[in-house]
Amino acid sequence: MTRRHVYPLRSLIADDLRALAGLLLTAGPLFLAALAPVVAYVLSGLSVLFLVFAIKALLRHTTAIEIGEGGVEDRTWPGRTIRWEDLAKVQLRYFSTRRDREAGWMTLRLAAPGARITIESTIEGFEDILRSVARESTRQTIEFSASTRANFEQLGIRLS
Amino acid sequence: MFSYLARRVLIMIPTLLVISFLIFIIIQLPPGDYLSNKMAELQSQGDQAALDKIAFMRAQYGLDRPFIEQYLVWLGAWPGANGFEGMLQGYMGHSFEYDMPVSEVVGERLWLTIVVSVATIIFTYVVSFPIGVYSAVRQYSVGDHVLTFIGFLGLATPNFLLALVLLYLGNRYLGTEIGGLMDERYIGQPWTWGKFGSIIEHLLVPTIVIGTSGTAGMIRRLRANLLDELQKQYVVTGRAKGLSPGRLLMKYPLRMSLNPFIADIGNILPHIISGAAIVSVVLSLPTTGPMLLQALEAQDQFLAGSFLMQLAALTVIGMFLSDLALAALDPRIRLGAGGTR
Numbered sequence: 133m134t135r136r137h138v139y140p141l142r143s144l145i146a147d148d149l150r151a152l153a154g155l156l157l158t159a160g161p162l163f164l165a166a167l168a169p170v171v172a173y174v175l176s177g178l179s180v181l182f183l184v185f186a187i188k189a190l191l192r193h194t195t196a197i198e199i200g201e202g203g204v205e206d207r208t209w210p211g212r213t214i215r216w217e218d219l220a221k222v223q224l225r226y227f228s229t230r231r232d233r234e235a236g237w238m239t240l241r242l243a244a245p246g247a248r249i250t251i252e253s254t255i256e257g258f259e260d261i262l263r264s265v266a267r268e269s270t271r272q273t274i275e276f277s278a279s280t281r282a283n284f285e286q287l288g289i290r291l292s
Numbered sequence: 293m294f295s296y297l298a299r300r301v302l303i304m305i306p307t308l309l310v311i312s313f314l315i316f317i318i319i320q321l322p323p324g325d326y327l328s329n330k331m332a333e334l335q336s337q338g339d340q341a342a343l344d345k346i347a348f349m350r351a352q353y354g355l356d357r358p359f360i361e362q363y364l365v366w367l368g369a370w371p372g373a374n375g376f377e378g379m380l381q382g383y384m385g386h387s388f389e390y391d392m393p394v395s396e397v398v399g400e401r402l403w404l405t406i407v408v409s410v411a412t413i414i415f416t417y418v419v420s421f422p423i424g425v426y427s428a429v430r431q432y433s434v435g436d437h438v439l440t441f442i443g444f445l446g447l448a449t450p451n452f453l454l455a456l457v458l459l460y461l462g463n464r465y466l467g468t469e470i471g472g473l474m475d476e477r478y479i480g481q482p483w484t485w486g487k488f489g490s491i492i493e494h495l496l497v498p499t500i501v502i503g504t505s506g507t508a509g510m511i512r513r514l515r516a517n518l519l520d521e522l523q524k525q526y527v528v529t530g531r532a533k534g535l536s537p538g539r540l541l542m543k544y545p546l547r548m549s550l551n552p553f554i555a556d557i558g559n560i561l562p563h564i565i566s567g568a569a570i571v572s573v574v575l576s577l578p579t580t581g582p583m584l585l586q587a588l589e590a591q592d593q594f595l596a597g598s599f600l601m602q603l604a605a606l607t608v609i610g611m612f613l614s615d616l617a618l619a620a621l622d623p624r625i626r627l628g629a630g631g632t633r
Contacts (some may be wrong), residue, residue: 150298150299150302151298153302154298154301154302154305157302157305157306158305161369161380164369165368165369165376165380165381166376166381167368167380167381167382168380168381168382168383169382170382171380171381171382178301178305181297181298181301182298182301182302184294185294185295185298188294188295225293225623226623226624227293227295227296227619227623229296229299229300229303229615239293239295252295278544279622279623279624282624283623283624286624
């Protein structure tokens with residue numbers, strides 16, 4: 133049975149607003165007033181960063197991850213598929229922008245020869261995805277890094 | 293990581309804006325300003341020409357405008373008497389005390405401050421890392437006791453006091469002046485290899501004086517963290533399985549105990565620069581510290597504001613760099629923290 137996971141609208145809107153605020157704060161001054169060259173270079177670089185962030189945020193509106201018997205499929209254009217038997221690397225990383233490292237988010241990265249799929253923890257049913265990945269990757273005897281192993285364990289998923 | 297970078301930068305920009313606003317409030321807080329004080333002084337002397345000049349400067353630098361407008365002009369987000377001319381345009385304002393642009397007043401002092409700060413950071417890390425590791429691995433040995441004693445001494449001794457002691461010892465026993473950051477013949481001269489060499493030669497004492505307390509603190513933190521890790525079961529298991537002590541130490545415990553070491557980068561930059569202000573006065577270092585104190589005393593608002601803004605920018609950039617390094621070094625979820633948003 134194939135399960136379909138999408139990002140909830142609430143998390144997408146939050147990222148859209150972040151992208152918009154970033155672009156306003158960095159690209160805005162470039163058009164409003166003449167800037168010192170150093171300031172202009174820094175703000176231009178940051179504008180590019182937020183532009184890419186905005187594109188990624190917009191693409192996420194169309195993102196759908198499908199988990200099935202055969203593997204993982206990312207339906208975002210142009211579409212990528214990783215078959216379980218090809219799965220070569222699993223990384224689960226935690227990020228937090230707060231100093232106490234509370235209230236962060238996780239990123240699951242799956243890699244196979246020629247394909248890579250990244251899934252953020254804001255997606256609906258993230259823990260179900262993790263359980264499927266843990267089950268299948270154990271069958272493939274994939275080596276996990278210490279931090280990936282610790283993160284899985286924190287979510288109550290044991291990797292053998 | 294990319295998403296992390298974008299979100300982290302998004303926090304950084306408003307933080308800098310809020311800090312810049314707070315700095316502007318702080319430098320405006322004392323009653324009056326440099327020009328009104330000067331005007332009162334000249335009025336008592338009856339100097340009409342100088343009074344006219346001050347009235348002109350007051351209009352020129354927008355001191356007669358509303359507070360918010362003054363702030364926006366200073367920031368470079370609002371046109372002043374000469375159009376957009378603020379920090380965003382690289383113009384730090386005008387120093388009333390020196391009657392010239394702040395960037396010219398600061399001149400090479402900023403670079404010398406950066407040189408002293410970088411040398412101090414390198415000193416702190418290079419000295420504290422091996423000592424911290426040695427103290428933890430050889431806990432309660434004679435070496436550990438000696439280094440711990442020196443560490444406590446370093447923590448307990450104020451920087452300026454250490455500077456005074458070294459000044460005295462240098463003068464009393466070596467017959468030399470330790471103060472300054474270069475030979476007198478190079479002061480105000482263009483950069484040459486000779487001047488560079490002279491700075492390197494004079495850098496040792498200020499680096500030790502400014503860096504001692506930070507180094508001592510860093511040693512204590514690294515020792516404590518590494519000791520915590522060395523007591524853990526995985527280390528005992530590794531040892532029982534026959535891993536060599538060096539490999540066992542380097543593979544996990546040392547890496548785990550590096551987190552606070554990396555996190556300190558954010559705190560160390562502003563701490564060094566603000567802590568160096570008093571030391572710079574004592575050691576007569578031509579850095580920005582003494583000038584900042586003087587600017588605050590004289591209510592030279594744009595000069596003081598630009599210094600404080602540089603300090604704030606260094607803090608925020610330092611925190612940003614340490615957060616990036618930490619995110620790369622330790623992507624684990626913190627125990628007890630929520631894994632998903």
